[in-house]
Amino acid sequence: MGEGKQPRVGRWIAAMLGALGLAGATSASALGTAPVELRDVESRYSADGLVEAIRQADVAAQIAGRIVELNVNAGDKVTKGQVLARIDEREAAQVVASSEAQVAKARAELANARVNLDRTRKLIAEKYVSQAALDKAQADYDAAAAAVAAAKAGAGQASTARGYTVITAPFAGYVAERRMNLGDLALPGKPILTLYDPTALRVRADVPEDIAGGLRARTETALAEIPAIDKTFKPKAVTVLPSADVRTHTKEVRLDLPADVKGVYPGMFAHVLFSTGSAKRLVVPASAIAQRSEVAGVYVVGDDGSIRFRQVRLGERTGDEQIEVLAGVTPGERVATDPVAALAQLKARAK
Numbered sequence: 001m002g003e004g005k006q007p008r009v010g011r012w013i014a015a016m017l018g019a020l021g022l023a024g025a026t027s028a029s030a031l032g033t034a035p036v037e038l039r040d041v042e043s044r045y046s047a048d049g050l051v052e053a054i055r056q057a058d059v060a061a062q063i064a065g066r067i068v069e070l071n072v073n074a075g076d077k078v079t080k081g082q083v084l085a086r087i088d089e090r091e092a093a094q095v096v097a098s099s100e101a102q103v104a105k106a107r108a109e110l111a112n113a114r115v116n117l118d119r120t121r122k123l124i125a126e127k128y129v130s131q132a133a134l135d136k137a138q139a140d141y142d143a144a145a146a147a148v149a150a151a152k153a154g155a156g157q158a159s160t161a162r163g164y165t166v167i168t169a170p171f172a173g174y175v176a177e178r179r180m181n182l183g184d185l186a187l188p189g190k191p192i193l194t195l196y197d198p199t200a201l202r203v204r205a206d207v208p209e210d211i212a213g214g215l216r217a218r219t220e221t222a223l224a225e226i227p228a229i230d231k232t233f234k235p236k237a238v239t240v241l242p243s244a245d246v247r248t249h250t251k252e253v254r255l256d257l258p259a260d261v262k263g264v265y266p267g268m269f270a271h272v273l274f275s276t277g278s279a280k281r282l283v284v285p286a287s288a289i290a291q292r293s294e295v296a297g298v299y300v301v302g303d304d305g306s307i308r309f310r311q312v313r314l315g316e317r318t319g320d321e322q323i324e325v326l327a328g329v330t331p332g333e334r335v336a337t338d339p340v341a342a343l344a345q346l347k348a349r350a351k
Contacts, residue, residue, distance in 0.1 A: 031341055033301050033334040034285045036325070041281035041318050044273050047253075049205030051226070051268040053196035054256065055171060061087060061186035062164040070182045072193065078169045084193060087186050089165040096162050099155035106151040110144035117141045173197040176266065196266055203235075203255045205272040209244055212251035221275035224255045229263045232273075281315070282331060283322040289314065290339035297328070298335040299342035307342055 065087035072084055120137040123129040177194040186192060203224045225232045235255035244251050255272055257264065288298050290309070297311045315324030329335065336342035 031301060031307075031345065032337040034288060034337050036282060036284055036329045036331055036333045036335060038280050038331050039283050039318075039322070041279065041283065041322075041324060044275055044316065045207070045211050046274075047205040047207050047272050049203040049224070049253075049255075049270040049272045051201055051257075051264055051266055051270050052204050053176075053198075053266045054200040054202050055173070055197035056176070056266070057170055057195050058191035059084060059167060059170070059193040059195060060189050060191045061167065062188055063087065063092065063161055064185070064187050065089070065091065065165060067180060067182055067184050067186050067192070070178075070180070070192075072175050072178070074175050074178050076175045078173060078175060078195065080169055080172045082169045083166060084169055085167040085186075087165040087167070089162055092158070092162040092165055096155070096158040099151070099158040103148070103151040103155050106144065106148040110141070110148050113137070113141040113144040167192065169195060171195070171197055198265065199259045201257045201261065201264055201266070203257065203270045203272055205253050205255075205270075206245070206248065206250040207240075207253050207272075207274075209249050209251060211274075212240055212244075212253065222255055223273040224257060225271040225273060226264055226268060227271065228268055231263075233257050233261060281318075281324045282326075282329070283318060283324055284329065284335050285337055286317060286321050286323045288335045288337050288339065289323060290343070298325075299339055299346075300329065301334045301336055301342075307336065307346060309346075 067085055068088050069086035070084075071082075072078060078084065117137040117140070120129060120134050124131065124134045173195045175193055176196050178192075179194070180186065180190075180192045222235055222238045223232050224235055236258055237256040239254040239256075241252040241254070253272060284298060289312075290297050290299065295311055296314050297309050300308050300310045302308070310328050312328030313326040315326050317323045
Protein backbone atom coordinates (compact mmCIF):
# COMPACT_ATOMS: atom_id res chain seq x y z
CA MET A 1 0.00 0.00 0.00
CA GLY A 2 2.83 2.39 0.93
CA GLU A 3 4.71 1.64 -2.28
CA GLY A 4 1.63 2.09 -4.48
CA LYS A 5 0.78 5.54 -3.10
CA GLN A 6 4.31 6.95 -2.85
CA PRO A 7 4.43 8.36 -6.42
CA ARG A 8 1.09 10.12 -5.97
CA VAL A 9 2.26 11.64 -2.67
CA GLY A 10 5.40 12.87 -4.36
CA ARG A 11 3.37 14.46 -7.13
CA TRP A 12 1.08 16.12 -4.57
CA ILE A 13 4.06 17.62 -2.70
CA ALA A 14 5.50 18.88 -5.96
CA ALA A 15 2.17 20.46 -6.87
CA MET A 16 1.98 22.25 -3.53
CA LEU A 17 5.53 23.53 -3.85
CA GLY A 18 4.72 24.75 -7.33
CA ALA A 19 1.60 26.56 -6.15
CA LEU A 20 3.68 28.38 -3.53
CA GLY A 21 6.26 29.31 -6.14
CA LEU A 22 8.92 27.13 -4.53
CA ALA A 23 9.33 24.69 -7.39
CA GLY A 24 12.45 24.60 -9.45
CA ALA A 25 12.94 25.43 -13.07
CA THR A 26 9.95 25.54 -15.41
CA SER A 27 9.10 27.14 -18.74
CA ALA A 28 8.38 30.88 -18.98
CA SER A 29 6.86 31.03 -22.44
CA ALA A 30 5.01 34.25 -23.35
CA LEU A 31 5.67 35.70 -19.90
CA GLY A 32 6.33 39.45 -19.70
CA THR A 33 9.40 40.43 -17.72
CA ALA A 34 11.19 43.56 -16.56
CA PRO A 35 14.76 44.04 -15.32
CA VAL A 36 15.76 44.79 -11.73
CA GLU A 37 17.42 48.21 -12.08
CA LEU A 38 19.40 50.74 -10.10
CA ARG A 39 17.77 54.13 -10.60
CA ASP A 40 18.03 57.63 -9.24
CA VAL A 41 15.02 57.75 -6.95
CA GLU A 42 13.78 60.77 -5.05
CA SER A 43 14.31 60.36 -1.31
CA ARG A 44 11.48 61.50 0.91
CA TYR A 45 11.08 62.15 4.59
CA SER A 46 7.70 61.34 6.12
CA ALA A 47 6.35 62.51 9.48
CA ASP A 48 3.07 62.02 11.25
CA GLY A 49 0.93 65.13 11.59
CA LEU A 50 -2.43 66.44 12.64
CA VAL A 51 -4.99 68.58 10.83
CA GLU A 52 -5.88 71.78 12.65
CA ALA A 53 -7.87 74.90 11.87
CA ILE A 54 -5.96 78.08 11.12
CA ARG A 55 -8.96 80.09 12.27
CA GLN A 56 -10.41 78.62 15.44
CA ALA A 57 -11.93 80.53 18.33
CA ASP A 58 -13.26 79.81 21.79
CA VAL A 59 -16.34 82.00 22.02
CA ALA A 60 -16.68 83.17 25.61
CA ALA A 61 -18.84 85.58 27.57
CA GLN A 62 -17.53 89.05 28.42
CA ILE A 63 -19.88 89.52 31.37
CA ALA A 64 -21.27 87.21 34.03
CA GLY A 65 -24.83 85.98 33.74
CA ARG A 66 -27.15 83.06 33.29
CA ILE A 67 -27.42 81.62 29.75
CA VAL A 68 -31.07 82.03 28.73
CA GLU A 69 -30.73 81.15 25.04
CA LEU A 70 -28.39 78.76 23.21
CA ASN A 71 -29.15 78.42 19.52
CA VAL A 72 -26.52 75.99 18.17
CA ASN A 73 -25.12 72.53 18.80
CA ALA A 74 -21.84 70.84 17.90
CA GLY A 75 -21.60 70.31 14.15
CA ASP A 76 -23.93 73.19 13.22
CA LYS A 77 -22.91 75.57 10.46
CA VAL A 78 -22.99 79.25 11.40
CA THR A 79 -22.62 82.52 9.52
CA LYS A 80 -20.68 85.58 10.58
CA GLY A 81 -22.72 87.69 13.00
CA GLN A 82 -25.25 84.93 13.71
CA VAL A 83 -26.63 85.00 17.27
CA LEU A 84 -25.24 81.98 19.07
CA ALA A 85 -26.38 82.60 22.64
CA ARG A 86 -27.92 85.17 24.95
CA ILE A 87 -27.17 85.95 28.58
CA ASP A 88 -29.76 87.23 31.06
CA GLU A 89 -29.67 91.01 30.54
CA ARG A 90 -31.78 92.14 33.50
CA GLU A 91 -28.83 93.09 35.64
CA ALA A 92 -27.14 94.81 32.70
CA ALA A 93 -30.36 96.72 31.97
CA GLN A 94 -30.50 97.98 35.55
CA VAL A 95 -26.91 99.17 35.30
CA VAL A 96 -27.81 101.06 32.11
CA ALA A 97 -30.81 102.66 33.83
CA SER A 98 -28.67 103.70 36.79
CA SER A 99 -26.07 105.20 34.47
CA GLU A 100 -28.69 107.18 32.58
CA ALA A 101 -30.01 108.53 35.87
CA GLN A 102 -26.49 109.64 36.78
CA VAL A 103 -26.28 111.48 33.46
CA ALA A 104 -29.57 113.27 34.17
CA LYS A 105 -28.38 114.28 37.65
CA ALA A 106 -25.07 115.59 36.32
CA ARG A 107 -26.83 117.63 33.65
CA ALA A 108 -29.12 119.19 36.28
CA GLU A 109 -26.13 120.16 38.40
CA LEU A 110 -24.44 121.60 35.33
CA ALA A 111 -27.49 123.73 34.57
CA ASN A 112 -27.53 125.03 38.16
CA ALA A 113 -23.81 125.81 38.01
CA ARG A 114 -24.30 127.70 34.74
CA VAL A 115 -27.07 129.85 36.27
CA ASN A 116 -24.91 130.56 39.32
CA LEU A 117 -21.97 131.52 37.12
CA ASP A 118 -24.07 133.92 35.07
CA ARG A 119 -25.50 135.52 38.24
CA THR A 120 -22.04 135.94 39.75
CA ARG A 121 -20.73 137.62 36.57
CA LYS A 122 -23.54 140.21 36.75
CA LEU A 123 -22.90 140.86 40.44
CA ILE A 124 -19.18 141.32 39.95
CA ALA A 125 -19.87 143.74 37.12
CA GLU A 126 -21.85 145.86 39.60
CA LYS A 127 -19.12 145.30 42.19
CA TYR A 128 -21.42 143.53 44.67
CA VAL A 129 -19.16 140.42 45.00
CA SER A 130 -15.43 139.82 44.98
CA GLN A 131 -13.33 138.16 42.29
CA ALA A 132 -13.01 135.13 44.56
CA ALA A 133 -16.76 134.52 44.30
CA LEU A 134 -16.52 134.55 40.50
CA ASP A 135 -13.59 132.15 40.56
CA LYS A 136 -15.55 129.72 42.76
CA ALA A 137 -18.61 129.88 40.49
CA GLN A 138 -16.42 129.18 37.46
CA ALA A 139 -14.80 126.21 39.21
CA ASP A 140 -18.20 124.80 40.18
CA TYR A 141 -19.35 125.06 36.56
CA ASP A 142 -16.23 123.32 35.24
CA ALA A 143 -16.63 120.53 37.78
CA ALA A 144 -20.28 120.07 36.82
CA ALA A 145 -19.34 119.88 33.12
CA ALA A 146 -16.71 117.24 33.90
CA ALA A 147 -19.27 115.29 35.93
CA VAL A 148 -21.60 115.24 32.91
CA ALA A 149 -18.82 113.89 30.69
CA ALA A 150 -17.99 111.19 33.24
CA ALA A 151 -21.64 110.21 33.58
CA LYS A 152 -22.00 109.94 29.79
CA ALA A 153 -18.92 107.72 29.61
CA GLY A 154 -20.32 105.49 32.35
CA ALA A 155 -23.63 105.24 30.53
CA GLY A 156 -21.85 104.32 27.31
CA GLN A 157 -19.86 101.63 29.11
CA ALA A 158 -23.03 100.22 30.67
CA SER A 159 -24.75 100.22 27.27
CA THR A 160 -21.77 98.42 25.71
CA ALA A 161 -21.77 95.84 28.52
CA ARG A 162 -25.46 95.25 27.88
CA GLY A 163 -24.60 94.43 24.27
CA TYR A 164 -22.30 91.68 25.55
CA THR A 165 -25.37 89.72 26.59
CA VAL A 166 -25.81 88.81 22.91
CA ILE A 167 -23.04 86.47 21.72
CA THR A 168 -22.51 86.32 17.95
CA ALA A 169 -20.25 84.33 15.64
CA PRO A 170 -16.99 86.17 14.87
CA PHE A 171 -16.68 84.37 11.50
CA ALA A 172 -18.49 81.82 9.35
CA GLY A 173 -17.74 78.19 10.10
CA TYR A 174 -18.81 75.19 12.14
CA VAL A 175 -19.38 74.60 15.84
CA ALA A 176 -16.67 72.16 16.89
CA GLU A 177 -17.76 71.88 20.52
CA ARG A 178 -20.46 73.20 22.83
CA ARG A 179 -19.08 73.53 26.33
CA MET A 180 -22.10 74.96 28.17
CA ASN A 181 -25.81 74.28 28.29
CA LEU A 182 -28.91 76.36 28.72
CA GLY A 183 -29.10 77.70 32.27
CA ASP A 184 -25.36 77.49 32.99
CA LEU A 185 -23.64 80.49 34.54
CA ALA A 186 -21.44 82.22 32.01
CA LEU A 187 -18.33 83.94 33.33
CA PRO A 188 -15.94 86.31 31.57
CA GLY A 189 -13.32 84.34 29.65
CA LYS A 190 -15.00 80.95 30.16
CA PRO A 191 -15.64 79.37 26.70
CA ILE A 192 -19.20 78.60 25.72
CA LEU A 193 -18.56 77.34 22.18
CA THR A 194 -15.62 76.49 19.94
CA LEU A 195 -15.83 77.51 16.28
CA TYR A 196 -13.55 76.75 13.35
CA ASP A 197 -13.38 77.85 9.72
CA PRO A 198 -13.36 74.78 7.39
CA THR A 199 -11.90 76.81 4.52
CA ALA A 200 -8.66 77.50 6.41
CA LEU A 201 -7.01 74.26 7.51
CA ARG A 202 -3.41 73.15 7.86
CA VAL A 203 -1.37 70.08 8.79
CA ARG A 204 1.02 70.43 11.70
CA ALA A 205 3.92 68.02 12.25
CA ASP A 206 7.07 67.86 14.34
CA VAL A 207 10.26 67.25 12.35
CA PRO A 208 13.77 66.56 13.77
CA GLU A 209 16.10 69.55 13.75
CA ASP A 210 18.58 68.02 11.29
CA ILE A 211 15.79 67.30 8.79
CA ALA A 212 13.95 70.59 9.32
CA GLY A 213 17.10 72.58 8.59
CA GLY A 214 17.06 71.46 4.96
CA LEU A 215 13.34 71.83 4.38
CA ARG A 216 13.31 75.59 3.84
CA ALA A 217 14.80 75.22 0.37
CA ARG A 218 12.53 72.29 -0.53
CA THR A 219 9.11 73.48 0.55
CA GLU A 220 7.90 73.32 -3.06
CA THR A 221 8.19 69.51 -2.90
CA ALA A 222 6.08 69.18 0.24
CA LEU A 223 2.91 67.10 0.25
CA ALA A 224 0.18 66.54 2.83
CA GLU A 225 -1.44 63.12 2.87
CA ILE A 226 -4.75 62.36 4.63
CA PRO A 227 -5.02 58.55 4.93
CA ALA A 228 -8.67 58.60 6.10
CA ILE A 229 -9.84 59.90 2.72
CA ASP A 230 -6.89 58.52 0.74
CA LYS A 231 -5.94 61.89 -0.74
CA THR A 232 -2.75 63.88 -1.08
CA PHE A 233 -2.68 67.68 -1.29
CA LYS A 234 -0.17 70.20 -2.50
CA PRO A 235 -0.04 72.83 0.26
CA LYS A 236 -0.55 76.53 -0.46
CA ALA A 237 2.28 77.47 1.89
CA VAL A 238 4.80 75.76 4.14
CA THR A 239 6.08 77.31 7.36
CA VAL A 240 9.01 75.98 9.38
CA LEU A 241 8.94 77.62 12.78
CA PRO A 242 12.31 79.10 13.78
CA SER A 243 12.23 77.67 17.31
CA ALA A 244 12.74 74.07 18.47
CA ASP A 245 11.26 72.05 21.31
CA VAL A 246 13.86 71.77 24.08
CA ARG A 247 12.70 68.28 25.08
CA THR A 248 12.21 66.54 21.74
CA HIS A 249 14.62 68.68 19.67
CA THR A 250 12.08 68.96 16.88
CA LYS A 251 10.74 71.88 14.90
CA GLU A 252 7.11 72.47 14.06
CA VAL A 253 6.25 72.45 10.36
CA ARG A 254 2.91 73.78 9.09
CA LEU A 255 1.43 72.99 5.69
CA ASP A 256 -1.54 75.18 4.71
CA LEU A 257 -4.11 73.11 2.82
CA PRO A 258 -6.02 74.41 -0.23
CA ALA A 259 -9.34 76.10 0.47
CA ASP A 260 -11.39 73.58 -1.54
CA VAL A 261 -10.51 70.41 0.38
CA LYS A 262 -13.48 68.16 1.07
CA GLY A 263 -13.94 65.72 3.93
CA VAL A 264 -11.09 67.17 5.99
CA TYR A 265 -11.63 68.52 9.49
CA PRO A 266 -9.53 69.39 12.56
CA GLY A 267 -8.11 66.46 14.49
CA MET A 268 -7.64 64.13 11.50
CA PHE A 269 -4.44 62.10 11.26
CA ALA A 270 -2.10 63.12 8.44
CA HIS A 271 1.33 62.56 6.93
CA VAL A 272 3.70 65.22 5.70
CA LEU A 273 6.13 64.29 2.92
CA PHE A 274 9.25 66.20 1.94
CA SER A 275 11.80 65.54 -0.77
CA THR A 276 15.32 65.32 0.68
CA GLY A 277 17.21 64.74 -2.58
CA SER A 278 17.82 61.68 -4.73
CA ALA A 279 19.85 58.49 -4.44
CA LYS A 280 20.47 55.22 -6.25
CA ARG A 281 17.80 52.66 -5.40
CA LEU A 282 17.09 49.12 -6.59
CA VAL A 283 13.60 49.10 -8.12
CA VAL A 284 11.18 46.76 -9.86
CA PRO A 285 7.76 47.47 -11.39
CA ALA A 286 5.05 47.65 -8.76
CA SER A 287 2.97 45.23 -10.85
CA ALA A 288 5.65 42.54 -10.35
CA ILE A 289 5.05 42.29 -6.60
CA ALA A 290 3.15 39.20 -5.47
CA GLN A 291 1.60 39.56 -2.03
CA ARG A 292 1.05 36.31 -0.17
CA SER A 293 -0.52 37.17 3.19
CA GLU A 294 2.29 38.99 5.01
CA VAL A 295 4.95 37.87 2.55
CA ALA A 296 5.92 39.95 -0.48
CA GLY A 297 7.85 38.43 -3.34
CA VAL A 298 8.59 38.41 -7.05
CA TYR A 299 8.87 35.67 -9.68
CA VAL A 300 12.44 35.74 -10.95
CA VAL A 301 12.79 34.51 -14.53
CA GLY A 302 16.17 32.99 -15.37
CA ASP A 303 18.03 33.19 -18.68
CA ASP A 304 17.03 29.58 -19.32
CA GLY A 305 13.34 30.39 -18.82
CA SER A 306 13.13 28.98 -15.31
CA ILE A 307 10.80 30.68 -12.81
CA ARG A 308 11.49 30.93 -9.09
CA PHE A 309 9.57 32.69 -6.37
CA ARG A 310 11.82 35.04 -4.38
CA GLN A 311 10.78 36.69 -1.13
CA VAL A 312 11.75 40.40 -1.03
CA ARG A 313 11.78 43.25 1.44
CA LEU A 314 10.14 46.35 0.00
CA GLY A 315 10.81 50.04 0.44
CA GLU A 316 8.75 53.01 -0.75
CA ARG A 317 6.83 53.30 -3.99
CA THR A 318 8.24 55.83 -6.46
CA GLY A 319 6.29 58.20 -8.65
CA ASP A 320 6.73 56.16 -11.88
CA GLU A 321 4.92 52.99 -10.71
CA GLN A 322 8.16 51.46 -9.49
CA ILE A 323 8.80 50.17 -6.01
CA GLU A 324 12.06 50.02 -4.12
CA VAL A 325 13.44 46.60 -3.16
CA LEU A 326 15.67 46.58 -0.11
CA ALA A 327 16.64 42.90 -0.23
CA GLY A 328 15.92 39.71 -2.20
CA VAL A 329 17.04 40.50 -5.76
CA THR A 330 20.14 41.80 -7.50
CA PRO A 331 20.60 44.24 -10.41
CA GLY A 332 20.25 42.64 -13.83
CA GLU A 333 17.84 39.90 -12.81
CA ARG A 334 14.50 39.81 -14.56
CA VAL A 335 11.13 39.52 -12.82
CA ALA A 336 7.72 38.61 -14.16
CA THR A 337 5.49 41.65 -14.52
CA ASP A 338 2.38 39.49 -14.13
CA PRO A 339 2.64 37.35 -10.96
CA VAL A 340 -0.69 35.66 -11.69
CA ALA A 341 0.51 34.43 -15.08
CA ALA A 342 3.80 33.32 -13.54
CA LEU A 343 1.98 31.33 -10.85
CA ALA A 344 -0.28 29.79 -13.49
CA GLN A 345 2.75 28.51 -15.38
CA LEU A 346 4.17 27.06 -12.19
CA LYS A 347 0.88 25.27 -11.49
CA ALA A 348 0.73 23.95 -15.02
CA ARG A 349 4.26 22.60 -14.66
CA ALA A 350 3.43 20.99 -11.30
CA LYS A 351 0.60 19.00 -12.91
